[in-house]
Amino acid sequence: MKIKNHIPNFITLMNLFSGCLSILFFAQGNLKMAGWMIFIAAVFDFFDGFFARILKAYSKIGAELDSLADVVSFGVAPGFIIYQLIIESHGRPSLMLFETDIIPFIAFIVPLFAALRLAKFNVDERQTTSFIGLPSPAAGLLIASLPLVKAQLYDGQSLFYMVVTNTYFYIGIAIVMSLLMVAELPLFAMKFKSFIVKGNEIRYLFILISLILLVTLQFVAIPFIVLTYLFLSLVVFLTDIQS
Numbered sequence: 001m002k003i004k005n006h007i008p009n010f011i012t013l014m015n016l017f018s019g020c021l022s023i024l025f026f027a028q029g030n031l032k033m034a035g036w037m038i039f040i041a042a043v044f045d046f047f048d049g050f051f052a053r054i055l056k057a058y059s060k061i062g063a064e065l066d067s068l069a070d071v072v073s074f075g076v077a078p079g080f081i082i083y084q085l086i087i088e089s090h091g092r093p094s095l096m097l098f099e100t101d102i103i104p105f106i107a108f109i110v111p112l113f114a115a116l117r118l119a120k121f122n123v124d125e126r127q128t129t130s131f132i133g134l135p136s137p138a139a140g141l142l143i144a145s146l147p148l149v150k151a152q153l154y155d156g157q158s159l160f161y162m163v164v165t166n167t168y169f170y171i172g173i174a175i176v177m178s179l180l181m182v183a184e185l186p187l188f189a190m191k192f193k194s195f196i197v198k199g200n201e202i203r204y205l206f207i208l209i210s211l212i213l214l215v216t217l218q219f220v221a222i223p224f225i226v227l228t229y230l231f232l233s234l235v236v237f238l239t240d241i242q243s
Contacts, residue, residue, distance in 0.1 A: 074140030075114025
């Protein structure tokens with residue numbers, strides 16, 4: 001086999017490695033670095049598919065490996081992050097079972113639904129050029145941003161800070177992201193076959209809006225970027241129906 005055929009798989013393994021490091025940083029109590037490693041995993045996740053298309057180095061092993069890596073990086077690792085955020089949150093009720101508060105365990109619906117979403121993706125022939133349901137990297141990135149948002153807003157201790165560090169906010173994020181991953185919701189994919197504008201208008205518009213949000217809001221922008229992605233996908237879907 002040619003060396004070029006191994007390049008996408010190597011990049012996918014770097015995605016998985018980043019997810020493992022995220023879990024390691026969580027275990028060490030460093031949620032910010034755990035979040036950062038998920039962002040790095042997302043970069044690798046983008047480029048493994050990009051290089052597979054550019055090099056025409058597709059393989060069944062590569063597709064399965066990508067899903068396995070994504071379960072760890074955008075399912076298991078974010079699950080641990082939101083688990084710890086729920087533990088540290090304020091306004092947390094308790095629900096005891098065998099002398100253990102099981103409320104934080106709600107966080108682990110994220111890896112469960114991420115695994116289900118990726119399994120569905122592997123057998124769904126409708127998702128070759130677009131997505132049905134929120135991609136696990138998008139859900140994972142939103143959750144990965146939460147410790148960074150918390151740190152950014154900490155000094156101000158504003159009402160917004162109190163809202164986004166409340167137990168029910170984190171539980172809501174876990175549930176909503178999980179359901180969106182398996183929802184019958186058509187979404188465009190960030191898959192560039194080339195960098196020319198024609199045919200990539202919605203992708204470049206999304207990138208432009210995302211950059212503006214990041215510059216103005218920093219980490220707080222991440223949830224709004226995911227909302228923008230959902231909104232633009234809805235526009236594309238409605239436009240296709242009417243055309």
